[in-house]
Amino acid sequence: MLKLNKRDTLLFVIVTAMVLLAPFLLNPFPQGSSMAQMFNAGYPDLMQRFVIFGILVIGFNILFGLTGYLSFGHAAFLGIGSYAAVWMFKLLSMNIIPALILSMIIAGIFSLAIGYVSLRRSGIYFSILTLAFAQMSYNLAYSVLGNPSSSYNLTNGETGLQLALDDPRILDGAAAANGALPVTKLFGLAMRDSYNLNVGGWLFTFNVGYYVAGILMLISFYVSIRIFRSPFGMMLRAVKSNQQRMNYTGLNTKPYTLAAFVISGMYAGLAGGLLSSMDPLAGAERMHWTASGEIVIMAILGGVGTLIGPIVGAGFNEYFKNILSKINDGVLHQWLSFLPDGLENFIVGILHYFVGKGWHLTLGLLFMLVIIFLPGGLVEGGQRLAKMFKSKKTDDESDSNNTPAE
């Protein structure tokens, strides 16, 4: 199906089902219950983040997973995509299609330039070069190109680039006539519109923006599978494995790595454009080096070089960030109320540092655990579980599976 082999088709079908059914899957607890408050994740903005960051990391994985070139500046392309999209909303139309196209084109141009220079080096020097370029972009966006009083205010600095009532919006300027800011839309469908379904105690939200981003993630995922299975994808893996042999086999590695860099930059641009499509506000913090670091972390968490890893990593990261930051001392006291008072206060006192604003600490620990015990990321964990399960069921059947990991 779709020119994919059996295993890839199965994987794609599963991911498609999960994306389409996410509003149900992410809301397992009835509305209003304390469990729901903590663990439900079926809110439009969170679900949007799952799939948008999924796109970002899928693209990053085409570069890092296949070629081994670790870019430490990919957030720059995310930010550039965000700005490009908001400008499109300001100048042309609130329709997200031109915005997304421009996001990808501009991010592609930037990644071509940055990649061309950075790829002159490999290993740590390449990473440092990308980091330097990203920080330069951040500073340009934050101050140089963002001075509201200057005539070249491209980014609106600290405040961030946002819509205004007097934007030209050449194609649909009239939309702003009623005195309210217009909303982003795909033709007639507004991104922020949702359909709510009440079943028993459960509330399921089907948000337009989520489904638009989700379908784009599925397309991105499909494209990445095709790249993985193509001769081009094999050449990228060969780059990671042995550049010397490639050079002495008549292959020019530079355009291969540059193509991978630009493709992954365009994925990041699309993700940035989508972030702005959901909420038309672009700020420089999206380009900060910590944001670049988070992309690397998501990729490694999920499983570098695997097909599904980026989606798993992005989902895991966003989900735990969300839950952990919601837990506060009150919640902890409620959970531990069965303990004697002194002990309860003591434990809450310790856990206090790991939740709420301290979510970084817990996520950092989880990251360390994964790196130490599952160097292949969560996907490796899943594969180990599957293997244990398999060998228990049929221990006489030998495992002769040699295809690359999904």
Added chain:
Amino acid sequence: MGILEVKNVGKRFGGLQALGDVNLSVAENSVHAIIGPNGAGKSTLLNCLVGKLIPDTGSVMFDGQSVLGRKPFKINQMGISRVFQTPEIFGELSVLENMLIPCFAKRDGAFHLSAFKNMLDDKEIIDRAQHMLEEMKMADKHSMNAASLSRGDKRRLEIGMCLSQEPRLLLLDEPTAGMARADTNNTIDLLKQISDERDITIAIIEHDMHVVFSLAERITVLAQGTPLVEDTPDNIKGHPKVREAYLGETQDAA
């Protein structure tokens, strides 16, 4: 005129004159061996032929064209393939994929953006790679990771990868170094077969005299960066200068 003409090539590393004044002519479709003690400059000479190093002086002509100043991938496209002293293969890729890469390179050139083709649909290339694996007697290992092959198999694979590009000149740097006797003999047979069946010129660096005398039609002896003599194997065997500079030394070591 040989297919490969090296004239007055010199290469200096800091204070070390690795190659002095090398002149070498390799005749088309012959097997030419380059021997010499450790540090004689054999690998350095090879590096100058494939674009890994640029010599300080002299010229290197392949089939009437200069190779100097060209990038390694361009020189390879001219028809020169090289087998390295330690096998250079794609360790993380399967044996079949290792063979597919030179086949794609041969047909599609230095860069080809075929991001949406399914690799396994390309029957022409797959057939070619599988055929080559059969010729190397490795067809049964096609799905193995190349890194997990034995040293002898890695070498065979690397030779096969080079051959699948149908080079006109094959350069081999100590192809049997570190091999067991049986593997060495297999390699000799393989190389003999290659040179008998194909229009190919082979230049081989080797320490193992058994290999050299089984294969070579001409031998150049290199010592301290300069060729001492060039002659047929029979004449080399008895040459006093060679015995002194080289053969005596390795017979002790062997």
